[in-house]
Amino acid sequence: MRTTVGIIGAGPAGLLLARLLHNAGVDSVVLESRDRAYVERRQRAGILEQGTADVLRAAGAGERMDREGLRHDGIELRFDRTRHRVDFPALTGGRSVMVYAQTEVCKDLIALQLREGGPLLFEAEALAVEDAGTDTPRIRFRHEGREDVLECSYVVGCDGFWGVARKAIPAGLTQVFERTYPFGWLGILADVPPSHDELVYARHERGFALLSMRSPAVSRLYLQVPDGTDPGAWGDEEIWDELERRFETADDWYLQRGPITQKTVTPMRSYVHEPMRHGRLFLAGDAAHIVPPTGAKGLNLAAGDVVTFARALVHQQETGSPELLDAYSQTCLRRVWQAERFSYDMTTLLHRAPGATAFEDRLQLARLERIASSRAAETDLAEAYTGFPFG
Numbered sequence: 450m451r452t453t454v455g456i457i458g459a460g461p462a463g464l465l466l467a468r469l470l471h472n473a474g475v476d477s478v479v480l481e482s483r484d485r486a487y488v489e490r491r492q493r494a495g496i497l498e499q500g501t502a503d504v505l506r507a508a509g510a511g512e513r514m515d516r517e518g519l520r521h522d523g524i525e526l527r528f529d530r531t532r533h534r535v536d537f538p539a540l541t542g543g544r545s546v547m548v549y550a551q552t553e554v555c556k557d558l559i560a561l562q563l564r565e566g567g568p569l570l571f572e573a574e575a576l577a578v579e580d581a582g583t584d585t586p587r588i589r590f591r592h593e594g595r596e597d598v599l600e601c602s603y604v605v606g607c608d609g610f611w612g613v614a615r616k617a618i619p620a621g622l623t624q625v626f627e628r629t630y631p632f633g634w635l636g637i638l639a640d641v642p643p644s645h646d647e648l649v650y651a652r653h654e655r656g657f658a659l660l661s662m663r664s665p666a667v668s669r670l671y672l673q674v675p676d677g678t679d680p681g682a683w684g685d686e687e688i689w690d691e692l693e694r695r696f697e698t699a700d701d702w703y704l705q706r707g708p709i710t711q712k713t714v715t716p717m718r719s720y721v722h723e724p725m726r727h728g729r730l731f732l733a734g735d736a737a738h739i740v741p742p743t744g745a746k747g748l749n750l751a752a753g754d755v756v757t758f759a760r761a762l763v764h765q766q767e768t769g770s771p772e773l774l775d776a777y778s779q780t781c782l783r784r785v786w787q788a789e790r791f792s793y794d795m796t797t798l799l800h801r802a803p804g805a806t807a808f809e810d811r812l813q814l815a816r817l818e819r820i821a822s823s824r825a826a827e828t829d830l831a832e833a834y835t836g837f838p839f840g
Contacts, residue, residue: 450478450597450598450599450600451599451600451601452476452477452478452567452568452599452600452601452602453470453475453476453477453601453602453603454466454470454475454476454477454478454601454602454603454604454605454762455477455478455480455586455588455599455601455603455604455605456477456478456479456480456604456605456607457480457575457578457588457604457605457606457607457608457612457613457614458479458480458481458606458607458608458609458612458734458736459479459480459481459483459488459555459559459569459571459607460488460491460493460551460555460607460609460734460751461551461554461555461558461734461748461751461752462607462733462734462751462752462754462755463479463481463605463607463608463733463755464479464554464555464558464559464562464569465504465505465508465510465554465558465751465752465755465756466605466607466733466755466758466759467479467558467562467566467567467569468508468509468510468558468561468562468566469504469508469755469756469759470759470762471562471565471566471567472508472509473759473762473763475759475762475763475766476567477566477567478567478568478569478570478599479562479567479568479569479570480570480573480574480575480588480590480592480599481569481570481571481572481573482572482573482574482575482608483571483572484571484572485559485571488555488559488571489552489555489556489559490552491551491552491555492550492551492552492638492711492713493550493551493552493747493748494550494551494742494745494747494748494749495548495549495550495551495661495663495669496521496546496547496548496648496745496748496749497514497518497546497547497548497549497554497748497749498546498745498749498752498834498835498836499544499545499546499835499836500749500752500753500836500837500838500839501547501748501749501752501753501836502514502518502546502547502549504752504756504839505554505557509561510554510557510558510561512557513553513557514547514549514553514554514557517549517553517664518547518548518549518553519547519548519549519662519664519665520545520546520547520548521537521545521546521547521548521647521648522536522537522538522545522647523535523536523537523647524537524647524648524649524650524834525645525647525648525649525650526650526652526817526820526821527649527650527651527652527696527698528651528652528653528813528814528817529814529817530697530698530699531698531699531821532698532700532702533817533820533821534647535820535827535830535831535834536831537831537834537835540824540827540828540831540832541828541831541832541835544831544832544835544836545835546745546834546835546836548648548661548662548663550663551748554748570592572592572593573590573591573592574590574591574592575588575589575590575608575612575613575614576589576590576591576596576613577589577613577616577617578604578606578613578614578616578617578730579617581604581617581618581727581728581729581730582727582728582729583728583729584602584729585600585601585602585729586601586602586603586604586728586729586730587599587600587601588601588604601729602729603729603730603731603762604729604730604731605730605731605732605733605755605758606730606731606732606733606736607733607734607736607751607755608736609734609735609736610720610735610736610739612736614730614732614736615722615732615736615737617727617730618722618724618727618730618732619727622724622727623722623723623724624722624723625720625721625722625723626719626720626721626723627718627719627720627721628718628719628720628793629676629716629717629718630676630716630717630718630719630741630796630800631675631676631802631803632656632673632674632675632676632717632800632802632803633673633674633675633676633677633678633714633715633716633717634659634671634672634673634674634714634715634717634742635671635672635673635674635678635680635683635688635712635713635714636669636670636671636711636712636713636714636715637669637670637671637688637709637711637712638663638667638668638669638709638710638711639667639668639669639670639706639707639708639709639710640666640667640707640708640710641666641667641668641705641706641707641708642665642666642668642705643660643661643662643665643668644660644668644696644702644703644704644705645660645702648660648661648662649696650743650795650799651695651696651799652798652799652800652801652813652814652817653694653695653697653801654801654810655691655694655695655801656672656673656674656695656800656801657671657672657673657695657743657799657800657801658670658671658672658673658691658692658695658696659671660692660696660704668705668707670692671715672688672691672692672695673800673801674714675803676716676717678714679714680712680713680714681712683712685709688709688712689704689706692704715742717741717742717743717796718739718741719739719740719741719789719792719793720738720739721737721738721782721785721786721789722736722737722738723778723782724778724782725737725754725777725778725781725782726777726778731758731777732754733751733754733755733758733781734747734750734751734754734755735747735751737754737781737785738750738785738789740788740789740792741792741793741795741796742792743792743795743796743799743800744788744791744792744794744795744796744833744834745834746788746791746792749788749836750784750785750788752839753781753784753837753839754781756839757777757780757781757839758774758777760773761773761774761776761777761780762774784837784838784839787833787837788833788837791833791834797813798813798816798817799813801813
């Protein structure tokens with residue numbers, strides 16, 4: 450079996466890359482270890498930056514997103530019982546974000562790939578990337594009970610942190626940067642309309658809280674909890690009571706409650722693997738970098754990676770120059786580190802660290818008050834939240 454680009458992983462990064470390559474006339478094969486049903490229900494990110502939404506539209510995958518997604522023109526920062534709205538279009542020249550779940554992005558891209566694109570093999574487990582440093586890399590994989598080999602001109606690893614692609618880069622060539630936070634997010638899905646029409650980021654002395662949504666009828670909410678928390682240890686009413694405390698305001702706003710259908714705990718960490726390329730192997734998304742979810746950057750960074758790769762490959766085919774492919778890691782990492790910086794800033798701005806002192810508490814409030822009173826500080830947040838340019 451042979452193709453130009455072998456793609457490991459059918460998450461949003463791998464599927465978007467396959468679509469971009471198809472539109473450019475480049476053949477690819479996507480290998481996904483899970484079945485289709487699992488991929489289409491895997492709950493992850495839900496905020497699309499302006500650039501990500503624009504890329505999906507240009508790729509022909511934006512019709513349902515524009516029909517069913519929720520455009521958001523701002524977020525609300527809530528602290529010390531006060532509310533401050535950050536107006537994205539007014540601060541960024543018209544940019545916004547789209548609330549549209551990763552599950553829905555994957556459904557749209559899978560349907561397009563199966564209808565128009567190259568092979569998309571579910572339950573095809575990548576076992577190893579071989580000969581990555583040569584001009585003829587290979588992916589050894591297992592599908593339908595037997596091992597096979599996919600011979601490629603290029604391999605793109607979109608297979609997440611635990612995938613095999615990154616392991617093919619020699620350890621002596623790599624450098625890893627990481628930080629683990631001493632808290633996580635207890636997240637719930639609830640069958641209740643959102644209590645606010647935009648996301649609310651709340652800093653409270655008891656810890657951070659986030660009000661988000663998946664649709665006009667389904668709310669997604671989060672509480673900062675100690676690292677290692679068992680979601681089953683929290684009762685439904687206990688969760689709603691704690692959310693109510695942390696979202697408290699001095700006006701008549703109130704939190705609507707409803708049936709909780711899902712509870713999960715998400716750990717918080719930052720991780721960057723350098724380089725993101727070795728020979729003909731390119732890493733994208735969580736295979737190369739992870740951000741805490743506070744900045745809503747994970748899916749968007751992955752989209753930026755595959756857009757950068759697709760542009761670079763097309764450039765080489767059209768001009769014969771490998772310049773952009775050679776610069777792939779450097780180009781992506783500039784954007785990655787800006788997203789890491791923003792995600793770290795948002796996390797330390799809004800979460801109360803275990804054992805935080807009164808001095809540290811006052812610094813957090815001073816930072817929030819600065820954003821609320823300075824157009825320059827507010828603009829910096831709005832520009833980062835709506836997205837750094839691709840490439």
